[in-house]
Every structure is written in structure tokens, then in C-alpha cells.
Amino acid sequence: MKYPLFFYMCSLFFGISYQSVAQNNIPEKVKQTFKLKYPGENDPDWHKDKNGYYESNFKIKGEHYRADFDVSGQWVETERNIKKKDLPKKIKDKIKSDFDDYKIVEIEEVDHHAKGKFYDVELKIKGKKKDIEFDENGQILN
Template sequence: MKKILVVGLFLIFACGSESKAQAPDAVKKTFQAKYPGENDPDWHQDDHGYFEAHFKIDGIKYRADFNADGSWVETETSIKKKDLPKAIKDVIKDKYGSEDISEIEKVDSASKGVFYDVEFKQKGKNKDVEFKADGTIIG
């Protein structure tokens, strides 16, 4: 009975939406090339299969995503509304003025370049809107 309980508890704690993972060597190599000197990221594998490196630079938290083949997908960090480019703040004020913001991330993406992901609180699922620095909505 104790063995069943121990195995059951192990399975409960081992399962989750994001699992601890040891990144493949190709991923680690790309990470080191992109972020030299960052030697101890926390690695996770997300629901999309990306290997995520969680790390800090100068006290700021970052998350970088990589495919299993080592190719870099994107890097993001949370920022405050005051740190958004003025053009984005103006669009938010004009189009989303009454909506509350739950999170803002600055994203450097291999496919989209640099953009800002603003998450607005809504009943049910929150709404993400992606902006270029000039205020253009891209997603």
C-alpha cells in the first residue's frame, strides 16, 4: 500500500503543464552562443515542445524558447506600462482605454522581430494584442 501511495504522489508531482527538462546539446549550444556568460538557466519544456531557458541578466528575468534542433524561437521579458514606447501607449489609450492590462512583455522573435505583447484582462480568457514599437497592431 505504501508503494502505491508513493508512486501515486510521484505521478501527481511529476505531471504538470510545464515539466523540468534537460535541454538537448544543440539547444544548450545555441543558448550559450546567444547569451554568453549565462551558465545556469532553468530549463523547462512547455506544452508546445519548446525548450525554455529561464534566466536573469542584470536582475531582469528572461525566458528564451528554442526548438529541439537548437533553433532559437524567441526571448521575452516582462516590462511595465511606463516602459512601452509612446506610440503604443497612445494606441492603447485610444483603442483600449477602459480595459485593464494584466501583463506586458517585450518579445524578440526569430520570425516577427521585436514586438510588445500586451495582455488585457477579460472575462474568461484574456486578450493578447501584439504591437510593433511604432504602435502598429500585428496580432
């Protein structure tokens, strides 16, 4: 992967703890599941995140993605950062009506093994951060 410094800097910026993992230290089941889920991707960067998941960083059609797998090879979730303009209108409307005083810090589109697709929006007001998960219809999940 051509952008390991980018992901490292992002991890420092967002305060996330990562441990780089060499390709040959990734469990075979994790690599197999990754190849089945993302057959066109051959060069992910691997890290172990703060939850103990193996996290792959890769690109699809120029978009950066992160996918997590547990030690047994089970896929956990895939995320990608998006811009506010890419949020569904119902979520933008909900943020405007309920969180208009907040500043949007980060938005992730998430596909989760149990929750399905949702949007994780990190908001900030007066130095306090708040993560809110929305479904596509603007309903708050957490």
C-alpha cells in the same frame, strides 16, 4: 538559478504548463545555441513548455528572461515582462485610444526569430482576456 519557485508560481498563475527538465536532459544543440546567444549566462533553469520548446529562464543584469529553443537547437524567441511605463509612447497612446476600458494584465517585450521585436500586451475586460501584439510604432500585428 536562485528563483525556480518564482517561475513555477508564475507558470501556475498564468496557467502555463511546464515540465522541468534536468540540465543533462537538454539536447546538446539547444545548450550550444543558448551559450552562443547568451555567453555570460551559465545557470539557466530549463523547462519544456506547452509547445514542446525547451525554455530557459535566466537573468541578465537583474532582469528575468525566458528564451525558447526547438528540439533542433534553433532559437525561437526571448521574452521578458515589462511595466506599462516601459512601453514605447506610441503603444501607450494606442492602448489609451483603442482599449481604454481594458485593464492591462501583463506586458512582455518579445524578440522573435521571424517577427523581430514586438510587445505582447494581455488585456482584460469583463472577465475576457485579449492578447494584442504591437510593433514599436503602436501598430497592431495580430
